[in-house]
Amino acid sequence: METTSAGRSPAWLAAAWGATRLMLLLFVLKVYVFPGPDVTSDVSVIYQGWFEVLRTGTFPLDDVTWQYPPAAALAILSPGMLPFLDYPTAFYVLACVADLTVLALLLRGGARPGRTLAGAWVWVVGVPLLGPTVYARYDVMVTAVAVAALLAAGRHPRLAGALAAFGALLKVWPALVLLGVRRRASWAAAAVTGAVVAGAFAVAMPGAFAFLTFQRDRGTEVESLGALVFHVARQFGWEGQVLLNYGSVEFLGPYVDVVSTAALALTGMALGWLLLWRLRATRFEAHTAADAAFTGVLLFTTTSRVISPQYLVWLVGLAAVCLCFRDSRMRLPVALVLAASLVTVLEFPVWFGHVVASDALGVTLLFLRNGLLVAAAITASRLLWRDTVPRRTPVATAPARPAARASGSPVSS
Template sequence: MRLLLVGWAATRLLLLLCLFQVLPLPGPFVSADVEVIYRGWYEVLSGGAYPADDVTWQYPPAAALAILSPGLLPFLGYPEAFYLLAAACDAAVLALLLVGVRRRGHSPAGAWVWVVGLPLLGPTSYARYDVMVTAVAVAALLLVVRRPRLGGVLVAVGALLKVWPALLLVGTARGRATRLAWGAAALTVAGLGAGFALFAPGSLGFLTHQRERGVEVESLGALVFHVARWFGWQGEARMNYGSIEFLGPYVGVVTTVSLWLTAAAFGWLLWWRLRARVWTPTTCAEAAFAAVLLFTVTSRVISPQYMLWLVGLAAVCAALRSAGQRPAVRLVVAAAAVTVLEFPLLFSLVVESRPLGVALIALRNGLLVAAAVVSCAALWRSTVLAPAALPRPAGLLSRPAVGRSSDASAR
């Protein structure tokens, strides 16, 4: 426990020193989003409206709460307050994982995955509000099996912060657990969504702000254009909708293919849910991990902060002792280590489609694809191919064998 806490404190101090420019890293200034974009949104949101005219605002309405949260520390500048609040959310995730170790016999491996995995992403971890969303998602996933209503409420809050936590409910057990969790989530989304729409104009503007997006240079589909550039492709990579994206010939084709792959992934999840026969205490976390992996690898945008989601879910699977997901957890941690190399350290090589930059993107995305395949296969084996539990004969339940403490020992 001491080593775990010392490791957390040391690595998080390094992240903060990088963000405060005491230990500057090569590559683009990762805190520009907080110091320029988020701060600009803060000014608009403080006036009671959403930045509806800014196409870089692509987030659900509750994201406003994350952007406004530095106002809770008015004695600090906006960036400093944001980074400290991000560190507090990071600590909250660690606390949730450690409470499970002490009270419910969870594995400390989950806490180690979080302590090691987050800093592997570099200072980007604290320079986006995704760590706040991940904290809500981890809490929801740890609660939803035991307290489905509360878990459903937290999933809804997470979805209103950044959509993807809605996938956490894909693995709830059929029947009462699903009715309670999904019902609570639906009511929470409806109630909070109506409240945001009533009190702040433009809360649903994010729904139309991504229609003209290209293919982000770090995505799986971007590999097509990285290689095509070597053979004279006439497109370009430039800032678009808040990230560096490929724009030009055939980008629309790759975008369409990405959307169809995402639809196919959701189709597979539906097929899995219909075929699943066995639910265990870890199934919900395993299904959530597999679903978010599928969503990530088929997306036309794989920003570095997306890895935070996966590290958080991997930590939950490890904490719950999900043996089948261990290979996928290791692959995600490895992908996080590669991510910090491609962004921010060598990002210029990625943008210019240099061989080393393309190799890093291919390696990181290859690890994620492998993790998605391994995770889905393990989920299928543990729920569809596993033999369904057979009911015991009534005699075994009512008459234990003579001289034995239980029917199990008699067998």
């Protein structure tokens, strides 16, 4: 494919992808040690432990850290397809394959009329900003499904709906891909796929939906927006603790339940705004589905009780799809998300100890990262509304006409 700029050609994209992903693989394989806590323990300890349980035909019902929809079992079991590698290495290889799949989808999508390769560059640059955590979580696999669903929405609505439903059964959030999709075929395919896959897991494996209870009982994770309340309160003697709880490092102590409830309320408000937008929006263009999905995931991520570093992978993937479309309005929010990704790798894993200690460096990093996400969410919401919801114009009042008079009769004053 010919391009007007050599720096934007697929060859340069492939080279940049190869160099950056090689470094990520060297970090997760521990050829080089990345600063901060070991991010690969989730794979070598938690995922591999789940793998041993799942391969027996049941979900890990006694493990409260299992907080994922039933299709997540497929991602955890997937390294079994490479029996010649040990579990962690196989997982990293498959994560890299999912990463490459996203790039291929973006290259193909960006080559069509009215599209651009800017989205592919967002993915190539954005993923390494998050460090090796990307390959040490299964979120990159989920993101590949969501990206495929969004890029299929225009020409293959049924496929898009099926992929969105399958993604939702991997990690819930891909359901938001359907926010800006108007075609009934997508929604019908999503309903059928979701029902069939969920029903199959419910019948075949006990405890398919136990994750709902485990997810409900989570607290306020130390990297979330609400956690900033306690990071500041600790400077003034707040008597709480930072402990590993439900698989993440959370605040436990006085008023944590209040902040967690407030976070849920904010999420509810975000959902209400999205429903209002869907009812009011009338201008749907080719890029609207991507812009809406990006905005929706931004809102839900920012207001969540948990903002784990891997959540940024979702945002980078959706941001990349937005910029595949030349007419997308999301350039500023995408830039803010990329900046937040860079700060994220600094707060985890590089200086996570400072975050846990709530010292000046840790609190500053969290204020900056979460502030960038809030700014991105507000900006994206405003741009989406302006792009799709028509402005109400005041109805002009016609000037009063003088009363008709009979021929020859005087006009009264």
